[in-house]
Amino acid sequence: MEALEPAHSVAAGKGIAAYFLANVSSLADDMLRYLIERVPEVGGDAELRGLTLGSCSSNLEAVLSMVRHGIDVAAAEAPVTALEHARAMASRGHSVDVMLRFYRLGHEFFTEKLSELLTESVDDPAVALRTFIDLERYGFRYIDRISSLVAAEYVAELDRRQNRARVERADVVRALLAGERVDLPRAERVLGHRLTGRQVGFVCWADDRGVDLEGYARQVGRFLGAGHALVVADGPLAVWGWASITGEVRTSLTGMATELAGESENLHIAVGSPHSGAAGFRTSHLEAVRTRRVIELSGRPAPSITQFNDVALVDAISRDLDAARAFVAAQLGALAQDDAKERGERAALLAVLDAQGSLATAARVLGIHRNTVLQRVRRAEERRGRPATVKTAELHAALLVSDVLGASVLRES
Known part of the structure; x- marks a missing residue:
């Protein structure tokens, strides 16, 4: 052609x-x-x-x-x-x-x-x-x-x-955490989160960028009983989360810890207590943040899930870390040394105090013989320089703080 x-x-x-x-x-x-x-x-x-x-x-x-x-x-x-x-x-x-x-x-x-x-x-x-x-x-x-x-x-x-929405959402979260008065209907609309129910704040963080923190945060929200969790990034390695709870609040996150243990070896979660309304949004978040501080001071390995109620006393005593070290040293004496023997003796004494003096219960908790518990308690009292019946409440608190925070409050070996 x-x-x-x-x-x-x-x-x-x-x-x-x-x-x-x-x-x-x-x-x-x-x-x-x-x-x-x-x-x-x-x-x-x-x-x-x-x-x-x-x-x-x-x-x-x-x-x-x-x-x-x-x-x-x-x-x-x-x-x-x-x-x-x-x-x-x-x-x-x-x-x-x-x-x-x-x-x-x-x-x-x-x-x-x-x-x-x-x-x-x-x-x-x-x-x-x-x-x-x-x-x-x-x-x-x-x-x-x-x-x-x-x-x-x-x-x-x-x-x-999306950027405007993120900025607006961040501004509402900032106002709530600062305790400022906010227009609740507008705040709920911006956040997509109900503020009238009980609020549970939590923090998820990791040591590297290879963890889907937002995904885990949503899992935490579902485990706590919320259909939808509000999740806000806190830098590249942490997120803040809130769950609005209407039914029963779970008192233990053991199941969640078991579930996540096999999914990530590099994840920590700190969970506040449930509190009501916009004020509760702030209070529970601050508890979660303080729980995170305790976990980081303790140096506990990941993965870990910790509730504020489990470390509230440790948090209160360790707000001033130098004062906490002095308190532990004053109550434990030579028992406040970061060494294997002292560690075993402190554990035995703490288990007995937790069990209100029952050697048998302490032995079951520790998985050792009753007589071994008794021997370790006696050695602990010797190192302390006085019996466990002297200032028992202070002793119990010092043992608890040293058990959670370890080297952060103990003397080097």
Whole structure:
């Protein structure tokens, strides 16, 4: 087959473009109806319909004018209405795929109209075919370029909105934690979190970035009994979380510890106590933060899950760490040394005090013989320099603090 003379198809293409330009308003109306029938997301939104019509009209006028005047498709820029249409789609939560369907379907609509007009207005089939191919190629390249530009604007708008939402959420959390008065309905709407029930705050953190902290935080929220947990990042290696509880609050997280132990070897979780309302949001969070401090002072290995109630006394005594060391030294004497023998004797004495003096119970807890417990208690009393019956409450507290914090409050061996 002989090559066609390109001049004929170029002239025909410019003529087609001129015809469509003269009727661009009705063509845009027809395209809008075509799109509405096939993209149901547009149907009930008057503003979006208006922007869709504006995008149809401005894109048709742009591409037809470029063809009419022989302008390279590489010079095409997305019309203002097309960019605004992309922003509107992002603001309404429609996916980028739904937005790009407008362009794919719009191209389909234009292809049908082009085919009809060429059939009616170009007598030479060869010229008609060449013109169709040229205009289709140009149209495809235009759509490819413009759809990339509007998709980029869609993503940018989504990022802007998400950033604004994050900033607004962070501001509400900051106000709540500062104890400021807040508009509760607005705060709940911004956070997507109920503030009228009992609040349980918790902190999840890790030593490296390879842990899905937000995922674990949501698991903690579900385990506590909340269908949805509010999770806020605290830097790259920690998140804060809150669960709003309506039913019974779990008093033990043993099951959660067992469940997570096999999933991550690098995860710590600190959980506050349940407290009511917006004030409880702050109080429980502060308890979780103080629990985290105790865990970090203790140097306990991951994974660990600790509730504030289990370390509240240790937290209170160790607020001033130097004072805590002095307290432990004064109550334990030579028993306050960080060595294996003293560690075993302290454990035995603490177990007996926990068991209200029962050697048998202490032996079961420690997994050793009753006589071994008795021997260790006597040696502990000797190191202390006085019997366990002297200042028993202070002794019990010092043993508990040294058991939890270890080297942080004990003398080096």
